[in-house]
Amino acid sequence: AQSVTQLDSQVPVFEEAPVELRCNYSSSVSVYLFWYVQYPNQGLQLLLKYLSGSTLVKGINGFEAEFNKSQTSFHLRKPSVHISDTAEYFCAVNILDTGRRALTFGSGTRLQVQP
Amino acid sequence: DADVTQTPRNRITKTGKRIMLECSQTKGHDRMYWYRQDPGLGLRLIYYSFDVKDINKGEISDGYSVSRQAQAKFSLSLESAIPNQTALYFCATSGSWEWDTDTQYFGPGTRLTVL
Numbered sequence: 434a435q436s437v438t439q440l441d442s443q444v445p446v447f448e449e450a451p452v453e454l455r456c457n458y459s460s461s462v463s464v465y466l467f468w469y470v471q472y473p474n475q476g477l478q479l480l481l482k483y484l485s486g487s488t489l490v491k492g493i494n495g496f497e498a499e500f501n502k503s504q505t506s507f508h509l510r511k512p513s514v515h516i517s518d519t520a521e522y523f524c525a526v527n528i529l530d531t532g533r534r535a536l537t538f539g540s541g542t543r544l545q546v547q548p
Numbered sequence: 549d550a551d552v553t554q555t556p557r558n559r560i561t562k563t564g565k566r567i568m569l570e571c572s573q574t575k576g577h578d579r580m581y582w583y584r585q586d587p588g589l590g591l592r593l594i595y596y597s598f599d600v601k602d603i604n605k606g607e608i609s610d611g612y613s614v615s616r617q618a619q620a621k622f623s624l625s626l627e628s629a630i631p632n633q634t635a636l637y638f639c640a641t642s643g644s645w646e647w648d649t650d651t652q653y654f655g656p657g658t659r660l661t662v663l
Contacts, residue, residue: 442588467651476552476638476654477591523590535581535606536652538590 437526439539447547448516454509454542456524466507467525467536468498477523483507494518519546551575552655554639560661567626569658571639578643580622581652582606582614585636594637597622629662636660 440455458464465484469477481492488500498509507524521543525536552573561567571580579598583591583606593606595614603614611633615623626633636659640652 437590439590469654476656477640477652478654479651482651535593535596536591538583538592540588540590 437524437537437539439522439524439542441542442540443543443545445545445547446514449513451512452510452514452518452544454522454524454544456507456509456539458505458507458524458526460505460526460528462528465527466498466500467527468492468496468507468509469523469525469538470494471521471523471541473520480509480522514544514546516546516548518544520544552639552641552653554637554655554658556658557656558659560663561629562663563630565629567629567660569624569637569639569660571622571624571655573620573639573641573653573655575641575643575653576619577641577653578619579641580616581640581642582612582622582624583638583640584608584633585638585657591638594624626660626662629660631662634660634662 436459438457446452467482468480470480471477480496481490483490483500491497496511498507500507521541523541524539527536555570581596582594585591592608594612595606597603597616600616613625636657638657639655642652
């Protein structure tokens with residue numbers, strides 16, 4: 434079964450500091466990978482996605498993620514965070530050899546940006 | 549106007565009651581999904597539908613049923629609500645022209661409390 438592990442449930446960071454949110458998945462076949470963000474009292478919004486090609490993917494709000502096939506990871510990074518980045522972040526995967534075509538989500542990482 | 553809407557946004561009900569959550573979308577997408585979100589567990593797939601005549605169970609379909617009334621409408625029912633169905637429920641859509649990307653667009657969520 435496919436699975437997604439987000440290693441940190443909470444990440445506190447000071448404003449303007451860099452941040453990395455970690456995501457690992459388990460699959461021996463090709464995958465599509467996604468990061469979604471959930472602001473308080475809102476639905477999920479797509480930050481970025483990896484389908485193929487360049488392993489460094491840039492998304493909205495200055496976020497980027499790097500696909501590492503050998504380490505089965507897709508960590509999310511931002512060089513300088515703002516208070517407004519405080520939210521919960523979800524990594525998700527779709528494994529391409531299944532007929533399900535639905536996403537499997539990680540348990541989420543709550544990013545808390547402090548002034 | 550939002551592309552994916554959910555009604556109601558909040559609902560409190562009692563054990564044993566029948567509840568219906570509704571989802572509508574104006575994106576013209578074929579595919580619709582229902583997830584539930586619980587703290588620390590991320591999002592888990594309840595049901596999904598790839599077109600009006602196609603309904604599939606997800607990871608946690610027990611205790612739930614769905615109806616795809618039209619391309620734009622997908623309802624989730626709890627036939628006899630129980631307290632452990634207290635959660636935040638999200639509807640999502642994706643388009644068949646994005647079949648290979650599975651990018652999903654989420655509604656704002658319905659917060660359901662079962663007493």
